[in-house]
Amino acid sequence: MTQTAQLLVDSQCALGEGPVWHVERQQLFWVDINNKELFAASADGEIQQSWAFDEMMAAIAIVDRDTLVLVGETGLKRLDLQSGAVEHFFDLERDVPTNRGNDSRVHPSGAFWIGTMVKDEGPKDGAVYHYLAGKLQRISPMPPFRTRRASLLMVAAPIGPTPRPVAS
Template identity: 60%
Template sequence: MTQTAKLLLDCQCQLGEGPIWHPGRQQLFFFDINEQTLFAVTAAGEIADSWLFNETIAAAAVVDNHTLVLATDTGLKEFDLATGGMNRINEIEADQPETRTNDSRVHPSGAFWIGTMTRAEDNPGGAVYHYRSGALTTLKTGVKIPNATCFSPDGRTAYWTDTPTKKIMKIATDPTTGLPIGEWSLFADVEGHRGWPDGAVVDSEGYLWNARWGGSCVVRHAPDGSIDRIVEVPVSQVTCPAFGGPDLKTMFITTAAKNMSAEQLAAEKHAGSLFAIDLDVAGQPEPSITL
């Protein structure tokens, strides 16, 4: 069965990323990392609001209907959606201008896993952090491009990749704290398959959906790592999926236009735009962060 996602919003982001469905607002939030912009979009693909920042922001966590926590260049900041006001929560690599945040996601326990990377993308200067209840813990260092951070519905398994390795890894996690237990092991080796492993999300059945940068698709992996199905996306640089909509059965997919030649952009007129597809499986509701 071939399924193809359709264009939902022709936003042509340089680097569309970090989509999450806000259950209380019934809106999809996502970023154009390179343009320092946050969008709020309805399930129908209409822009409800947008915000322009003066720093790079890659991901958000839900606090309540009025507030998000943003993973910014310098750390975590509380963001008031009505006023645009920002309050510092916790510094992360604030003294390292060469790094920025990237793929990050909230664990069912309310813990926020935050990835960082160098802007140049050419050396392992990034890390992965765990934030919960005011405490920041370093989980990994020596990372090039952190991606695919996501969690099983019971909170007992975390998934993650350093994109250049082409290996999606997994580790057991404490369901009450979101902290890792034990050692990382291989979940899926995507070497020889389409593209590079980018953002990912786990559905309500425990299957992992992984966007493939350069692969024009989102791949659904079964809990044993095998490929269950593929959703085609009509642009090449696919960055991250998110479940949303009233029944959580719509998959929204962000993409990117960065580093594409004029010829490539002519061939992919909607590169960087937001795509969507209705599925027969629901996602998980987005957990709120535990501050």
């Protein structure tokens, strides 16, 4: 059986990433990182809504029917889908202005795994973070113990969690 992928939404994003299906709303959410936008489309591919921001947004996590968490350049934001209100609630690498948030995933436990990466040319200084219950922990690399090998982590993109334990 051969399956052919078909275009669902012709959004013409400069850098479209992070698609997340919101079951309760029956909408697909994704970001256009470079154009600082978030989109929502129906299951048939019709763009139903978009939001513009003052900074790049790189990833999305669903909190509930009307709330998303966005990974932005400067930290984590809470977006109220009804009012459009955006609340910055956690700083992310404030001390590394050359970096931005990158791909991120929610683990079945509710933990949010967040990657960062360098925005442009510069030091390779990406990292992976674990956010849970209001606490953010940097997982890799851990300063001041960066090694030459660890500093090569330029684009940190947490992988998706598996639904069951992986046999070793």
